Amino acid sequence: MITYEWLYILTGGFFLVWSLLSSRDAKWGNAAFWGLLSASFLFGSHLSDFANGVLVLALVGIAGLGLLKRSDPATTTLEERQAHSGRLGNRLFLPALIVPLTAVAGTLLYNYTPLSESGLLAERRETLILFSLGTLIALTAAMLWLKPPVLAAAEEGRRLLDSIGWAGILPQMLAALGAVFALAGVGDIIGGIAGEIIPDGSIFLTVVVFALGMALFTMIMGNAFAAFPVMAAAIGIPLLVEGYGGNPAVIGAVGMLAGFCGTLMTPMAANFNIVPAALLELKDQNAVIRQQVGTALPLWVCNVVIIYVGAFLLWT
Amino acid sequence: MNYWPLAGIAIVVAGFALRFNPLLVVVTAALATGVLAGLDLVAVIEALGKAFNDNRYISVTWIILPVIGLLERYGLQQRARAVIEGIRGATMGKLLTIYLLFRQITAALGLTSLGGHPQTVRPLVAPMAEAAAEKSHGELADEDREKVKAMSAATDNVGLFFGEDIFFAIASILLIQGVFESYGYPLTPLQLSVWAIPTAICAFIIHGWRIRSLDRRLGRTAA
Numbered sequence: 001m002i003t004y005e006w007l008y009i010l011t012g013g014f015f016l017v018w019s020l021l022s023s024r025d026a027k028w029g030n031a032a033f034w035g036l037l038s039a040s041f042l043f044g045s046h047l048s049d050f051a052n053g054v055l056v057l058a059l060v061g062i063a064g065l066g067l068l069k070r071s072d073p074a075t076t077t078l079e080e081r082q083a084h085s086g087r088l089g090n091r092l093f094l095p096a097l098i099v100p101l102t103a104v105a106g107t108l109l110y111n112y113t114p115l116s117e118s119g120l121l122a123e124r125r126e127t128l129i130l131f132s133l134g135t136l137i138a139l140t141a142a143m144l145w146l147k148p149p150v151l152a153a154a155e156e157g158r159r160l161l162d163s164i165g166w167a168g169i170l171p172q173m174l175a176a177l178g179a180v181f182a183l184a185g186v187g188d189i190i191g192g193i194a195g196e197i198i199p200d201g202s203i204f205l206t207v208v209v210f211a212l213g214m215a216l217f218t219m220i221m222g223n224a225f226a227a228f229p230v231m232a233a234a235i236g237i238p239l240l241v242e243g244y245g246g247n248p249a250v251i252g253a254v255g256m257l258a259g260f261c262g263t264l265m266t267p268m269a270a271n272f273n274i275v276p277a278a279l280l281e282l283k284d285q286n287a288v289i290r291q292q293v294g295t296a297l298p299l300w301v302c303n304v305v306i307i308y309v310g311a312f313l314l315w316t
Numbered sequence: 317m318n319y320w321p322l323a324g325i326a327i328v329v330a331g332f333a334l335r336f337n338p339l340l341v342v343v344t345a346a347l348a349t350g351v352l353a354g355l356d357l358v359a360v361i362e363a364l365g366k367a368f369n370d371n372r373y374i375s376v377t378w379i380i381l382p383v384i385g386l387l388e389r390y391g392l393q394q395r396a397r398a399v400i401e402g403i404r405g406a407t408m409g410k411l412l413t414i415y416l417l418f419r420q421i422t423a424a425l426g427l428t429s430l431g432g433h434p435q436t437v438r439p440l441v442a443p444m445a446e447a448a449a450e451k452s453h454g455e456l457a458d459e460d461r462e463k464v465k466a467m468s469a470a471t472d473n474v475g476l477f478f479g480e481d482i483f484f485a486i487a488s489i490l491l492i493q494g495v496f497e498s499y500g501y502p503l504t505p506l507q508l509s510v511w512a513i514p515t516a517i518c519a520f521i522i523h524g525w526r527i528r529s530l531d532r533r534l535g536r537t538a539a
């Protein structure tokens with residue numbers, strides 16, 4: 001049976017290659033950072049919790065000291081790209097489409113045919129496994145079709161990876177922060193405060209407070225990923241799912257989207273709101289946020305309605 | 317009740333406001349929150365290590381980078397540009413609405429990097445929107461020019477945020493799945509991603525309407 005463990009080994013292998021290419025390029029900070037991440041993927045399951053924790057602190061130390069640098073491995077020039085684009089045409093989209101198609105069609109096939117009984121893929125893990133399989137197929141297809149130099153794919157991947165840098169593991173780190181918050185009872189404290197505010201038995205008001213908490217926390221933390229575990233532990237799971245018997249899939253999915261409405265309204269989400277204002281040379285640093293508020297507020301209201309209708313009215 | 321663990325949230329706010337490295341801010345907040353909740357430092361480091369290890373699946377999706385990088389080497393972005401340029405001659409309203417739809421659909425297919433502020437908004441979308449607005453409304457006042465550019469950037473964000481969750485191998489869907497599973501509610505990514513569709517439709521209608529009304533307002537001030 002194919003499990004997540006296989007994907008971790010595969011991913012660890014990718015990061016190992018990127019680490020080795022970084023060291024060949026004498027980018028030692030990058031080599032150490034991606035090497036440690038590779039170790040986390042390859043050996044994480046066999047290390048003690050404390051060793052994994054020290055590994056995390058080392059990753060953060062490298063990033064915090066600013067040792068991660070952008071890299072520019074040899075690639076094609078703009079003119080060459082223009083020429084290739086003209087010659088290859090819209091077929092260039094095909095390899096990129098293999099990945100979502102494999103993930104989507106594969107998941108549907110696997111769930112709605114007797115394939116799921118084969119037990120080939122770990123339960124509820126099929127999507128990410130099929131996504132990884134799609135990636136390998138797309139990579140092979142692109143290599144056979146375009147016939148690039150042997151290391152080109154790895155080097156181009158490293159170029160993109162280094163342009164993302166430490167931000168690439170921020171979502172994983174925020175999920176870990178959420179877990180620590182949960183352990184420390186932050187969700188319970190906020191849930192307790194919320195419980196005192198919301199009148200007992202009012203499903204609609206509880207939905208409003210949950211969605212409001214998602215948006216506000218996202219604005220504070222700059223990222224819905226950090227807000228989600230806290231609000232799920234505070235209100236989403238104990239009150240909406242367990243207390244009022246709501247549909248967990250709707251509460252989870254649309255709750256996250258209510259958080260995204262908060263992302264549109266906060267300077268903390270610098271990548272999306274402040275960086276483009278600088279890129280576009282706008283005089284007002286918050287000009288992009290100003291244009292987004294008018295979309296974010298009515299959309300947040302839609303999300304409240306969707307949760308209330310989808311998770312409660314339609315569900316029961 | 318011990319309210320001290322909430323200080324972790326204050327650390328996150330202060331850390332981001334002071335522009336420290338976000339990884340550093342996040343880990344500092346985690347350590348402080350654990351210690352203030354009465355755990356000893358070793359236990360907090362263990363909890364952090366375990367949680368980081370348990371959430372590795374979120375970062376598996378980076379293995380797509382070599383495919384995207386390779387296709388970029390052969391002109392993927394230039395192709396995307398050509399497709400959008402094929403709809404030149406439209407008004408600013410139509411142009412940004414079509415870009416919104418393009419961004420939502422491609423993000424829903426997992427192609428989140430077929431857009432973005434450095435790659436498409438600055439070199440392509442914003443200048444095209446500005447040119448289209450000038451074509452229908454004449455020379456723009458500085459204030460209006462800013463609004464058109466800011467709306468171009470906003471359109472990219474809205475399209476990305478409210479398209480990507482329909483694709484079920486995206487980090488946020490995996491995070492929701494992980495959180496609910498840890499509380500004993502096993503969900504499949506597909507169950508979650510279908511519930512991103514109603515919001516995606518609302519986002520298209522609301523933001524599309526706002527793009528149109530900005531286009532109309534520009535007409536009024538210019539006239």
